[in-house]
Structure formats: structure tokens, C-alpha cells
Amino acid sequence: MSHIGEDGQRKLSESHAMIVGVGALGCVSADLLVRAGVGIVTIVDRDLVEISNLHRQGLYSEADAIEKKPKAVAARDRLRAANSGVEVRTHIADFTSENALSLIEGGGVPDVLIDGTDNFETRFLINDCSVKLGVPYVYGGAISTQGSAAVFVPGSGPCLRCVQPNPPKPGTQATCESAGVVGAVSSIIGSYQAAEAMKVLMGQMDRVMGSMLSFDLWEGQRTRVELGDAKDPECPCCGKGAFEFLEARGAPPQALCGQHAVQVSGGSSMIDLRRLGAGLEGFEVKDYMIRGMVEHGGERFELTCFADGRAIINGTDDVGLARVIYSRYIGI
Ligand SMILES: [Zn+2]
Structure with a gap:
């Protein structure tokens, strides 16, 4: 051409x-x-x-x-x-x-x-x-x-x-x-x-x-x-x-467009996914992410967490609730 x-x-x-x-x-x-x-x-x-x-x-x-x-x-x-x-x-x-x-x-x-x-x-x-x-x-x-x-x-x-x-x-x-x-x-x-x-x-x-x-x-x-x-x-x-x-610094949790899901940013350091995943019952563990179901307030949510500490919580648009679930299960 x-x-x-x-x-x-x-x-x-x-x-x-x-x-x-x-x-x-x-x-x-x-x-x-x-x-x-x-x-x-x-x-x-x-x-x-x-x-x-x-x-x-x-x-x-x-x-x-x-x-x-x-x-x-x-x-x-x-x-x-x-x-x-x-x-x-x-x-x-x-x-x-x-x-x-x-x-x-x-x-x-x-x-x-x-x-x-x-x-x-x-x-x-x-x-x-x-x-x-x-x-x-x-x-x-x-x-x-x-x-x-x-x-x-x-x-x-x-x-x-x-x-x-x-x-x-x-x-x-x-x-x-x-x-x-x-x-x-x-x-x-x-x-x-x-x-x-x-x-x-x-x-x-x-x-x-x-x-x-x-x-x-x-x-x-x-x-x-x-x-x-x-x-x-x-x-x-x-x-x-x-x-x-x-x-500008500090990304707040945000609802993801069209997905009934919320993203929570991690801290600034990488996390050990294998160690974290091994401690969470029924979680699928891969090199780049872990994923499983978690419970909070009688409801179940799907939690996906990546190596940079960022997580996506499926099943809610409530950023406050997502933050609570994040601290409870990822804990950083
Ligand atoms: Zn310009």
C-alpha cells in the first residue's frame, strides 16, 4: 500500500x-x-x-x-x-x-x-x-x-x-x-x-x-x-x-458503569494473592487475581481482588457497603 x-x-x-x-x-x-x-x-x-x-x-x-x-x-x-x-x-x-x-x-x-x-x-x-x-x-x-x-x-x-x-x-x-x-x-x-x-x-x-x-x-x-x-x-x-x-490524589470507591458492581482501590503496595486467597474459603486463586463469594449482612457478594489491591465487588451499587466488605475480607 x-x-x-x-x-x-x-x-x-x-x-x-x-x-x-x-x-x-x-x-x-x-x-x-x-x-x-x-x-x-x-x-x-x-x-x-x-x-x-x-x-x-x-x-x-x-x-x-x-x-x-x-x-x-x-x-x-x-x-x-x-x-x-x-x-x-x-x-x-x-x-x-x-x-x-x-x-x-x-x-x-x-x-x-x-x-x-x-x-x-x-x-x-x-x-x-x-x-x-x-x-x-x-x-x-x-x-x-x-x-x-x-x-x-x-x-x-x-x-x-x-x-x-x-x-x-x-x-x-x-x-x-x-x-x-x-x-x-x-x-x-x-x-x-x-x-x-x-x-x-x-x-x-x-x-x-x-x-x-x-x-x-x-x-x-x-x-x-x-x-x-x-x-x-x-x-x-x-x-x-x-x-x-x-x-489529584486518592481515588474514592466508584460504582462501575452498567454492572451493579463497585470498584475499591487498593493501597499503594502489591498484595500476596496466594496467601490472601488461601485464607478465604472457596476462593479461586490465579496469578493475577482471586475471586469468590463473601457474605455480609445476610447477603452474598462476589469479590474479585487483583495483585495491586484493587477489588471489584459485584452485587451492589452502594460504595459505602463495598468499602465495608473490602476492609472485612481484604483488610488493607
Ligand atoms: Zn491546552
Whole structure:
């Protein structure tokens, strides 16, 4: 292909892409980039595969959902089977202000950061990392029948905060829980993201999309807003160098979108899963997680805990209750 060629293919094979979140968008871009022969693809994801994901998250199967595999593990297995020549690295982790820089810098700083998230807090955190480290950020969002994509290249254009100074207030936006996502929308946005990432990785910066593309697949509408003049010298992030999302500390427990489950962050140290799992009756113990049923107040909940101390408690949306269950069974 003339747009890629031998030189482009070589550059791809020597490059490193990080995808934050392998949900609807991340599944598409990860699949395309691995099949395209990007040298290293690092994926970060905190969630477990659910049946309700399958209509739009093409890397997963019913068996993954029944097993409730971590998405990072299920995605890695599928991607390695698709192209064993690509080094697929995984982190079963929430991408937070506390670990974002170490996740990015730990394996050598990637050449591009790709947004596969479903929330604005994480997008603003990726934006901070992008500007601080000078790594291009490929933005994507998909909700209901609408999608949008853009590329923010530090030093040569605006950042996300130039265009949108702050995340929307909680409760003001449709979420994947309240509105769902049409699989065709996330496929299109994920494909745009993969194409833009490939241009960045091949050094074809003059071909990178200089606009925010948005569309509504049901209404047949498509808009493009040029970003050429959008750089704001007063931008707190790229203008003033204040990385407010990166500097925020302490992630509170949070209900997970559409899952009747709550995530509780661990402390800062790794835990001995085998020892912890051996002390909990009936728990399944794997290298990367333990899982079993626990009882509290006469009700039963499923508890999954990862090596970084993070846990997902299924069967409740009550963050206070989840915190109590966490302290009782994980105890840190
Ligand atoms: Zn900015």
C-alpha cells in the first residue's frame, strides 16, 4: 500500500502504542494496530468481561464473560493469537493519577496514547500525561448513536483542555449505563483512532487529522470542527503547565458503569494473592487475581481482588457497603 509502504511498515514495527481501556473503542483500535504490525501494544484495563459487552467489544467471547476474565487478559490472548509477532503487554489496573506515569514510563514511554476510556476524568488524566511527556493523544468517545474523535499533538496544536477546559459535571452526561452504545458507532470511532495512531507512529504528522470529527449515525449527521486555532495560551495544562488531574490524589470507591458492581482501590503496595486467597474459603486463586463469594449482612457478594489491591465487588451499587466488605475480607 502506497500510504504505508516498506518504510511505514518498518516504522510501525519499531513503534509502541498504549491503549488505555479495552472496552468498545479499545477493542477496535487494539485489534487493528496488532494486525497492522505495531511493535509493542500496551493495554491497560480494570474491568472484567460481561455478557452485556459482547455486542460491541469484538475481542471477547461468551466464554470470557462466563469466566469473568479480566479484559486485559482476554484481549491479550486474542491479540497474541491474531499476530504473534507483536509484543502485547498488559496491565490489569485502573488508570489513575497515582499510577498513570509509572504505567506509561515503566515500559519505555510509548509513541502514542490512545483513549479507549468511557469517562472524562480519565481522558483529562491522559491529556495531562500527553502534554507532560510530549506524547500525542488520540481522543475518542462513543455514546448512544454519537461518536467523536480527534488527535492532540503536544507542541503543535491544542490539548483537550484547550477545547474543553473541564470535565462535565457528574450526572450531566449520558453514560454507557443510561444510553448504551451502538456497536457500529464505536467501530467507526475505533477505526479512526487506529488510522490516526498509525499516521503518528509512521511519522506522517502532516496527514494527522487537525479537527474534531463528530457524527450521529442515526441522524446521518457529520461535523468537523477545525482545531488549528484552538490552542489557548491560558490553558491550565498546555499553557500554564499545571497538571491538575495528574496531581489529584486518592481515588474514592466508584460504582462501575452498567454492572451493579463497585470498584475499591487498593493501597499503594502489591498484595500476596496466594496467601490472601488461601485464607478465604472457596476462593479461586490465579496469578493475577482471586475471586469468590463473601457474605455480609445476610447477603452474598462476589469479590474479585487483583495483585495491586484493587477489588471489584459485584452485587451492589452502594460504595459505602463495598468499602465495608473490602476492609472485612481484604483488610488493607
Ligand atoms: Zn491546552
